[in-house]
Amino acid sequence: MKHSLSVTIAMSIVLLFCSCKTAQTPYKISDGSTFETKPFYPKFNWKTTPMYYMFGDPKRVLHPEEVEFIAERTDFICIEKSHGQGQLGAAELGAKHEVAAFKKLKPDMKVLFYFNSAYAWPFTSYNKNFTHENIDNHPKLKAFLIENPETKALEQRKNVFYFDVLNPDFREWWVNTVAEGVAFSGADGAFIDQMHGFSWLRQDKAQEVQKAMGAMMKALKEKLGSDKILLGNNANSRIAKHVFPSIDANMFEHYGNDFLSKEKLLNDWEDMLRISKAGKMSIFRIGVEYDSVAVSDPTFYKGKFRNERFAKLSKEKLEFYHACYLIGAQPYSYFQYGWGWQLAHGSLMDYPELQKPLGAPKGAYQRTSSTGWEFTREFEHASVWVDTETRQAKITWH
Numbered sequence: 001m002k003h004s005l006s007v008t009i010a011m012s013i014v015l016l017f018c019s020c021k022t023a024q025t026p027y028k029i030s031d032g033s034t035f036e037t038k039p040f041y042p043k044f045n046w047k048t049t050p051m052y053y054m055f056g057d058p059k060r061v062l063h064p065e066e067v068e069f070i071a072e073r074t075d076f077i078c079i080e081k082s083h084g085q086g087q088l089g090a091a092e093l094g095a096k097h098e099v100a101a102f103k104k105l106k107p108d109m110k111v112l113f114y115f116n117s118a119y120a121w122p123f124t125s126y127n128k129n130f131t132h133e134n135i136d137n138h139p140k141l142k143a144f145l146i147e148n149p150e151t152k153a154l155e156q157r158k159n160v161f162y163f164d165v166l167n168p169d170f171r172e173w174w175v176n177t178v179a180e181g182v183a184f185s186g187a188d189g190a191f192i193d194q195m196h197g198f199s200w201l202r203q204d205k206a207q208e209v210q211k212a213m214g215a216m217m218k219a220l221k222e223k224l225g226s227d228k229i230l231l232g233n234n235a236n237s238r239i240a241k242h243v244f245p246s247i248d249a250n251m252f253e254h255y256g257n258d259f260l261s262k263e264k265l266l267n268d269w270e271d272m273l274r275i276s277k278a279g280k281m282s283i284f285r286i287g288v289e290y291d292s293v294a295v296s297d298p299t300f301y302k303g304k305f306r307n308e309r310f311a312k313l314s315k316e317k318l319e320f321y322h323a324c325y326l327i328g329a330q331p332y333s334y335f336q337y338g339w340g341w342q343l344a345h346g347s348l349m350d351y352p353e354l355q356k357p358l359g360a361p362k363g364a365y366q367r368t369s370s371t372g373w374e375f376t377r378e379f380e381h382a383s384v385w386v387d388t389e390t391r392q393a394k395i396t397w398h
Contacts, residue, residue: 052077052335055347056091060084062101067098076334079111096186113182174220179220189229249281252268252283255290276333284336313339314337323393326377
């Protein structure tokens with residue numbers, strides 16, 4: 001009995017050691033250095049293409065089979081800005097519902113709460129009064145918005161008002177509001193959209209705007225706590241330099257065809273390396289709604305067959321965009337793919353290539369010539385070639 005107990009204890013210690021070692025497996029960055037992960041980050045591995053999902057349906061919450069479909073493909077998601085509002089009455093209720101649904105199925109799933117730092121979207125109960133019908137009845141909230149200096153009318157785009165990051169009262173309200181949304185929903189952090197603060201509207205104060213945005217994001221990170229994820233959209237850009245120190249992750253949104261140029265993609269890969277060396281995560285988001293084929297043909301965006309057209313295009317373009325991600329991918333770099341932000345815009349599409357065994361990269365990408373635009377990279381189970389000038393690619397699985 002004593003011998004058996006000793007053996008059991010010894011085996012338990014070995015298993016504990018092995019599990020801890022597995023959980024803390026270091027990942028190599030392409031320059032040979034080690035990625036310094038944080039305990040509150042999502043699970044990461046190179047078994048298949050690491051995926052990030054971000055979606056919303058303004059009318060309803062997910063069906064159980066939809067939760068299962070997404071959970072099978074990722075450990076890292078964000079619930080978009082208007083999700084579930086129609087069914088539950090407010091977007092934070094939609095986020096709360098999905099956090100519970102995903103964590104019941106997959107407790108280690110990391111789920112983010114969405115909030116915008118520039119546009120006053122009125123989808124949550126926190127900002128429901130930022131509308132033309134209600135704003136005049138809420139002078140305190142109205143003071144948080146940008147006015148046209150000449151007309152004194154509120155600046156807006158498609159009836160959505162602009163937040164004024166230069167207003168310290170607004171910054172305090174915003175930080176408290178985002179933190180409340182994260183806490184209420186049970187989310188693992190926040191996805192913050194728009195890092196610019198509308199600096200182009202006030203070019204004489206552009207530096208002040210950028211610093212104010214940085215201060216607001218720093219305050220949010222402190223308010224959320226050290227165990228919550230702060231993901232900034234395009235926080236790698238020049239105008240977001242004061243934001244970057246406070247974030248844990250950056251999204252490359254690629255919100256226009258210009259952002260998919262050969263020069264921009266090369267810059268993205270360099271930034272992905274820089275971000276990884278800083279111990280931060282990356283989301284390489286591709287939306288084929290900005291592909292040159294769709295941009296040059298306005299019929300893609302019209303009519304009831306819009307999603308069918310984009311679904312077909314996304315299948316046709318997957319190998320190229322997938323290769324573009326793989327060339328620059330680093331530890332804790334994730335791929336997001338689709339043609340918009342709603343649930344119907346690709347989050348429920350099955351892309352078998354993204355589930356194929358990938359394996360860790362064997363090293364950094366190689367450029368075939370110093371002036372050419374062909375790049376290659378080797379993974380354990382895939383060889384990647386891409387020409388970003390001709391926009392052709394080939395992924396050979398082995």
